[in-house]
Amino acid sequence: MKPHISVVEDDPDISRLVRHHLEGAGFAVKLYPTGNAILAESERQRPALFLLDIMVPGKDGLELCRQIRQTQSLALIPVIFLTAKSSEADRVLGLELGADDYIPKPFSPRELVARVKAVLRRFERPLAPGPVRVGEIEIDPAAMTLAVSGKLVTTTATEFRLLDYFARHLGRVFTRDQLLDSVWRDTSYVTPRSVDVYVRRIREKIEPDPENPRYLKTVRGAGYRFEAPK
Amino acid sequence: MKPHISVVEDDPDISRLVRHHLEGAGFAVKLYPTGNAILAESERQRPALFLLDIMVPGKDGLELCRQIRQTQSLALIPVIFLTAKSSEADRVLGLELGADDYIPKPFSPRELVARVKAVLRRFERPLAPGPVRVGEIEIDPAAMTLAVSGKLVTTTATEFRLLDYFARHLGRVFTRDQLLDSVWRDTSYVTPRSVDVYVRRIREKIEPDPENPRYLKTVRGAGYRFEAPK
DNA sequence: TCGATTGTTACAACCGTGTTAAAGATGCGA
DNA sequence: TCGCATCTTTAACACGGTTGTAACAATCGA
Numbered sequence: 468m469k470p471h472i473s474v475v476e477d478d479p480d481i482s483r484l485v486r487h488h489l490e491g492a493g494f495a496v497k498l499y500p501t502g503n504a505i506l507a508e509s510e511r512q513r514p515a516l517f518l519l520d521i522m523v524p525g526k527d528g529l530e531l532c533r534q535i536r537q538t539q540s541l542a543l544i545p546v547i548f549l550t551a552k553s554s555e556a557d558r559v560l561g562l563e564l565g566a567d568d569y570i571p572k573p574f575s576p577r578e579l580v581a582r583v584k585a586v587l588r589r590f591e592r593p594l595a596p597g598p599v600r601v602g603e604i605e606i607d608p609a610a611m612t613l614a615v616s617g618k619l620v621t622t623t624a625t626e627f628r629l630l631d632y633f634a635r636h637l638g639r640v641f642t643r644d645q646l647l648d649s650v651w652r653d654t655s656y657v658t659p660r661s662v663d664v665y666v667r668r669i670r671e672k673i674e675p676d677p678e679n680p681r682y683l684k685t686v687r688g689a690g691y692r693f694e695a696p697k
Numbered sequence: 698m699k700p701h702i703s704v705v706e707d708d709p710d711i712s713r714l715v716r717h718h719l720e721g722a723g724f725a726v727k728l729y730p731t732g733n734a735i736l737a738e739s740e741r742q743r744p745a746l747f748l749l750d751i752m753v754p755g756k757d758g759l760e761l762c763r764q765i766r767q768t769q770s771l772a773l774i775p776v777i778f779l780t781a782k783s784s785e786a787d788r789v790l791g792l793e794l795g796a797d798d799y800i801p802k803p804f805s806p807r808e809l810v811a812r813v814k815a816v817l818r819r820f821e822r823p824l825a826p827g828p829v830r831v832g833e834i835e836i837d838p839a840a841m842t843l844a845v846s847g848k849l850v851t852t853t854a855t856e857f858r859l860l861d862y863f864a865r866h867l868g869r870v871f872t873r874d875q876l877l878d879s880v881w882r883d884t885s886y887v888t889p890r891s892v893d894v895y896v897r898r899i900r901e902k903i904e905p906d907p908e909n910p911r912y913l914k915t916v917r918g919a920g921y922r923f924e925a926p927k
Numbered sequence: 928t929c930g931a932t933t934g935t936t937a938c939a940a941c942c943g944t945g946t947t948a949a950a951g952a953t954g955c956g957a
Numbered sequence: 958t959c960g961c962a963t964c965t966t967t968a969a970c971a972c973g974g975t976t977g978t979a980a981c982a983a984t985c986g987a
Binding site for chain 2: 965
């Protein structure tokens with residue numbers, strides 16, 4: 468699932484511009500011409516970021532920002548202001564309310580996308596999980612390396628993510644669809660059967676005998692389970 | 698473990714703002730509404746930095762700073778003042794007491810985070826200014842020189858910073874965006890692809906065979922990793 | 928045994944990376 | 958201050974690996 472950005476902007480020209488470039492950068496964009504509906508909707512499906520025009524009909528951006536910061540479930544979502552008001556006073560006011568950046572109009576699409584990405588990056592989980600060890604398998608996310616019986620084995624990005632996910636959820640059964648949601652994330656519309664293929668590829672790399680897996684077991688009718696060998 | 702910052706601030710709004718943005722920037726934040734408890738606690742688990750409001754109930758920031766500087770185990774920890782008092786006199790007084798920076802309110806979150814990082818960076822230096830050696834490569838930041846197999850090789854500033862960063866974080870994978878954040882610092886809005894170009898240039902200078910890198914490896918789908926050759 | 932589920936293979940499309948050249952900045956010396 | 962040299966960034970394209978899919982084979986359960 469793509470990161471989702473909620474945009475409050477009344478000028479249709481600018482809305483179109485913003486949507487076009489953010490979607491081009493791989494984001495899902497939800498547009499609100501006024502600030503009225505956004506809070507309720509956002510609590511249900513929480514956006515990764517708010518992009519607020521300060522001057523809009525209904526609740527203005529500053530008020531909206533204040534409410535976002537006071538709403539438990541939204542308080543930690545970053546906010547960027549987008550506005551023609553470029554006076555220093557407004558700028559400071561916005562940032563004091565807890566906005567994370569401020570893009571003055573007119574802005575370049577590059578700048579818009581760059582700033583959105585920069586803010587999201589700052590808020591990404593800086594918690595790099597430590598290495599995992601299961602049986603003879605060692606997984607180090609920081610180095611993105613996989614070692615089997617002490618020997619380094621090369622993996623592709625998707626193989627690594629899937630194996631890492633399994634190894635961190637030992638003993639649980641996952642359906643193919645669950646795995647697609649958790650591991651494939653934003654790349655939508657993938658056949659569940661693709662999971663089978665990756666399971667095979669991973670087995671070839673970690674199982675001494677890929678035909679009789681000791682780690683990555685098939686759970687017929689359900690999905691797959693990763694377990695520590697006895 | 699994340700760098701840990703102790704903050705003394707009585708205004709709850711500003712506290713929240715500060716905590717939010719520092720945590721967003723990857724720091725752990727410990728808040729103290731007054732300056733009373735902080736000294737004892739800090740001696741046990743020493744913070745990487747103090748952020749003090751000058752005007753707080755109990756011990757004020759200036760007094761606190763003085764005590765920090767007189768406490769053996771805390772004396773070398775950097776202090777930043779945060780205050781509405783923007784008079785030159787206060788500023789000078791704070792810096793005379795051994796503060797390392799001074800952020801006048803109102804401040805922008807970007808500025809806050811930038812200054813905190815800047816001060817921490819200044820204090821990181823004495824801890825790791827020494828030359829680094831990886832395989833046949835020697836990097837000396839003090840002289841900004843690079844030697845490969847004993848031979849001096851000229852580098853540009855950006856090449857050097859990037860290589861230095863890699864060499865000091867052996868074995869870790871970095872995305873292009875992470876590298877832009879860490880190495881390019883303030884010059885924002887650079888295409889991630891620029892990293893590719895610099896990686897190539899570095900490879901030409903340090904790798905015997907740039908097509909088959911031994912040090913600076915590509916991690917497809919993720920970024921790059923610098924490792925010691927076997 | 929039969930149907931459903933899973934395993935396997937090969938292939939094509941796509942995306943990420945390497946690479947080059949040229950434009951754009953920056954700094955330096957005349 | 959201007960012009961030149963160097964560094965930096967961008968843009969474009971070619972290549973190769975990764976990825977997803979379809980088709981078929983094998984296996985399991987009833």
